[in-house]
Amino acid sequence: MARPLSEDKQFALLAAAAELVALQGVGAPTSQIARQAGVAEGTLFRYFATKDDLLNQLYLHLKSELCTALTAENLAAYSLKERAHAVWNLYIDWGLAHPLAAKALSQLHVSDKVLPETRAKAHAMFPDVSEIVGNVFAGLSQQQSTAFSEMLLGTLAETTLSFAASNPAQSQSYKAAGFAFLWRGLAHD
Amino acid sequence: MARPLSEDKQFALLAAAAELVALQGVGAPTSQIARQAGVAEGTLFRYFATKDDLLNQLYLHLKSELCTALTAENLAAYSLKERAHAVWNLYIDWGLAHPLAAKALSQLHVSDKVLPETRAKAHAMFPDVSEIVGNVFAGLSQQQSTAFSEMLLGTLAETTLSFAASNPAQSQSYKAAGFAFLWRGLAHD
Amino acid sequence: MARPLSEDKQFALLAAAAELVALQGVGAPTSQIARQAGVAEGTLFRYFATKDDLLNQLYLHLKSELCTALTAENLAAYSLKERAHAVWNLYIDWGLAHPLAAKALSQLHVSDKVLPETRAKAHAMFPDVSEIVGNVFAGLSQQQSTAFSEMLLGTLAETTLSFAASNPAQSQSYKAAGFAFLWRGLAHD
């Protein structure tokens, strides 16, 4: 076999895509992504069949990195609220540590280039949070309530993150405020 | 001296832009927007200097329509919570009644084509909600708390609206659930 | 109305396309065709939706020019053979007078970019030659015989033309030889 497809290059392309998507949105040109990754434009298309494919894989890649960050600690010994709070903090901290990744993710979140299948795959990566989100809203099925709560959790975290990232001096306060809001909203205790 | 350019055409262009931005995102071609508005391609640029200008004006236009909807009723006589709930319902109902406008707005919300000045202008249109959002979060100034709460309110409403619009049969339940979540999160009573 | 779509430019594009298709085949780049026509590359796509569309329209255009050449004279007064011979000569003479057009036509003839509908439309432009092609071949229906004979006539003319064009000194001899071959082949008299 000749040279194998380099994981380094694939990673470099994803990293370059994350950065440029964060800064320019999903309209970032493939030519710039390739240049930023240090490869020829044609090379990008050996790793990703189309630009849309790249965007979908980037979404999975970033979600998977986020997922890894969230499951870093073993929280089994803690109370529900403590676990929830720990995961919330891990999320915000991940976003603060990787602002471009977080920004790229929020761009992809609202892009119709990311297919429903991809979103489903990404969703499946995350551990079950139905315990955390808890209550069933009146008039909604268990499933509908959970999906709705999960989405609220996600958008709350994204908003909190953007405030925390914009005001580094207050980031810890926004982080705490966001969790307080969430936890009350979910009507625990 | 009266405005020399037809207000009808300006309005038609904004309406066309709203529809196409809702369906295709901010990448919707100006040529299609012009055609949908029933004017020539070049005419669009007599009403809006650039495409970015059109997008910014569209943002203001939609925000202003939303604002009008929210201030339709005189709520002075009601309690704080009743007023808040009424405004929440007016928001969701406006979104359900004008799904394309709401969708366009959420596209513009995340677009970097909409300038900070435009966002500030739009924000200034809305009445003060500091009373409604209430509490000050620990570690944040009054101003920071209010800005944060307002943003949480906005994203909550947007998320609620998207669920309500996708499940018309449950739209009332989502609307109620969203408000319940918000009100608890804001820690009133 | 602003400037109308210029017939001159459309014609220039078709002429440029004919020349470049003749010299380089249907793979001739649109950028070169536009340059040769003296217009910007984008302009080509205002006159022809796609390159394939251009090729199909070019086919019709050239066939129509050929058709015009063949029907220039009123031959009603002549015998069948005289009429056939006159048309044959008009064909070869047209090809000798417009070698690039003839060459382009033979490239398009074998290209799968030219759709069956286009071929049908072009075929319909030509006057009925069933009288000229005459006989029915054993085992074939009238319709099959005619289609077959017409095609033989066409390829014979194309071949004759290419020999005549390559040997200008003998062009009249090839022209006569080709007709002699055809007329005997068709088993008239």
Next chain:
Amino acid sequence: MARPLSEDKQFALLAAAAELVALQGVGAPTSQIARQAGVAEGTLFRYFATKDDLLNQLYLHLKSELCTALTAENLAAYSLKERAHAVWNLYIDWGLAHPLAAKALSQLHVSDKVLPETRAKAHAMFPDVSEIVGNVFAGLSQQQSTAFSEMLLGTLAETTLSFAASNPAQSQSYKAAGFAFLWRGLAHD
């Protein structure tokens, strides 16, 4: 010293090229040809210096296969017409038996990628048919007449073959009709 490159692979590449050129024209990508042949992309270029070289060798290869088919039988004992008819039938039958080869050949026939030298080499493979094509056309030298007649023979056969292949039920009738046309055209007896 034996040839170092595998004849199997060379043959597989030619066969793959024939099929893809038949179906897609000379624009068929080398990568697809290689894949179809079961070898790596780069391997193709160890057997053929360039794509054009491959196309020229393919032309020779197919012409040689055709030539073999035409000289399969010993026809010395038959009359001129019988021999001519037999060869004609062998041609058409070969084309019906190997439709992709025949289609590829007609694509190559009109392609300017096949060099004059290649065409000359291919022509030299075929036995002399000057006896069969017979007559000298008025105004043309013996050599010119023969070349012209040979070309007419070739294009007639190609046209006949395409009709026969498209209408399998009538293929024998087209085959006979084509020969009748040719024989009369050549003005024998």
Next chain:
DNA sequence: CATGAATGAGGATTCATTCAT
């Protein structure tokens, strides 16, 4: 010798904007 990853020039097409009419 075989492989297939890497390359980058080139191709068709789109689109915001200008300007002649």
Next chain:
DNA sequence: TATGAATGAATCCTCATTCAT
């Protein structure tokens, strides 16, 4: 003022060919 033809830079993607493994 309204029009829409004209523009050409920019975009995504293809592909013949090279060369490291």
